[in-house]
Amino acid sequence: MILRPRLNDIKIIGYYLGRISIGLGLTMFIPCLLGLFLGEINPAFDFLLGIEATFIFGLILMSICFTEENPNWMQGMIVVSLSWLVAMAIGAIPLYLSGHWKSFLDACFDSMSGFSTTGLVLVQDLDHMSFAHNLWRHLIIFIGGQGIIIVAVAFFVKGFSGAFRMYVGEGRDEKILPNVVNTSRFIWMVSIVYLIFWTIILGLAGILEGMQPFTAFFHGACIFMAAFDTGGFTPQSQNILYYHSAVYEIVTIAIMILGALNFKLHYNVWMGNRREIIRDIEARTFFCAALLVFFITALGLSQGNIYHSTIMVFRKGFYQLISAHTTTGFQTIYTDQFVKEWNDLSLVGIIAAMAIGGAVCSTTGAIKMLRIGIIFKALIQDIKRIIFPESAVVIKKFQHFKEILLTDAIVRSACLITLAYLILYALGALVGMLCGYPFLYALFESTSAAANVGLSVGITNAGMPAFLKLTYIIQMWAGRLEFMSVFTLLGFFIAAIKGK
């Protein structure tokens, strides 16, 4: 028997949703202050209106739903799934007011694309956007990459016992430190240390390429946020191709790879356990998978005879591959080139890279390397069981910060999430085909949205059907949250209708 949700459930969900909304509203002060500092008065007002709307929404929810109870598992999961939808709407307000988006749905699309670190865009005339709005686009990637709940727990909301439930709901089931608040703060510490380090390097690279110092460091900070949080937005419409710089490309490849690593691996390596980077199943899987899928892509590029020098195969082929594998979405080629120059085999290599993704407890999306590694190990274990005598006991272990026994429960969990992702990729491709796009391109764009990548073959544009925009928004949201909290929200609605 399904129990209908009680009023108290709704009050707890509403109260924490309000608190998180206010926390998000406070982050809008950063682009607002930048706008005021640079004399961008109209953009600053866009953010003031956004802050006002967010505060009104948050305070109303908090006062109507006031409670001192902590959320349980179900309530925590629902708060997470709803807070990402609320964040999308809140984040879209200043974007829409800027006039660079044709409709509020388009602004919501880019907002969800940013928060989920996807990188697909519907923005118009990006090259003439204000610094304040551009900063906000990249800041939402930075917030979404770490996790909205992580931001709220680390900075704005005092620790509460339901915090861990929300942390898990954001697709992160690995605690780095015993306390979720400390875990959140460590994740932010890694990000801020790298932000300073790589912004200086990218800023200097920009100055060497002839950019003005302020612009060079602003672009450096934005590119870092988009690369480390595997988002894929850039301040210019031509993406990374705008810079025409090999240094920029190599630095961004390095940042993308670092962003695709597990935060727990960062913790271990930073605390002195440096050998973990060559022992951990995820780091090993990433190393092997990146080379394997690049082999497929390079084979396709070689067959097509597209690039005529090693450096071009590397700067175009390998760059796109790493961008896809880390689910970032940076491009050093035009979207049209994917369609007109790259052959099917090279696109299949990129789709496979996008589908696999980065590490768990990182800022990446997709199936994740831990699950791919586990499934691969389970496959080997089963083959051994067949080959070895029936009396032999086959035990398989894998290294993930400690030696873990490969049990059926672990394999089942990895297979279920993998299956859910494959279904999500296929459903998006089906909708794309219903809208009239060829199968391979529809699958490419759908995988890009659901795996939170952001590479595009040109389907994503302001003129695409609204239904397809909504489909991609749902894919980005479900893909980022890794289904659990989305399924809980669906269950909640079903219980509200059918429950007793």
Place this chain on the structure above:
Amino acid sequence: MKHKLIFNAALGIATEVLYAMCIILLGYIVSFSFFFKI
């Protein structure tokens, strides 16, 4: 103690960058071998 933490973190950053550079180098080698059909 604090110095040791900072030293370990700096070495950790260097290790991670080295890991990334290894992947980049191998990517370049694969590009090279494909271009020259090795």
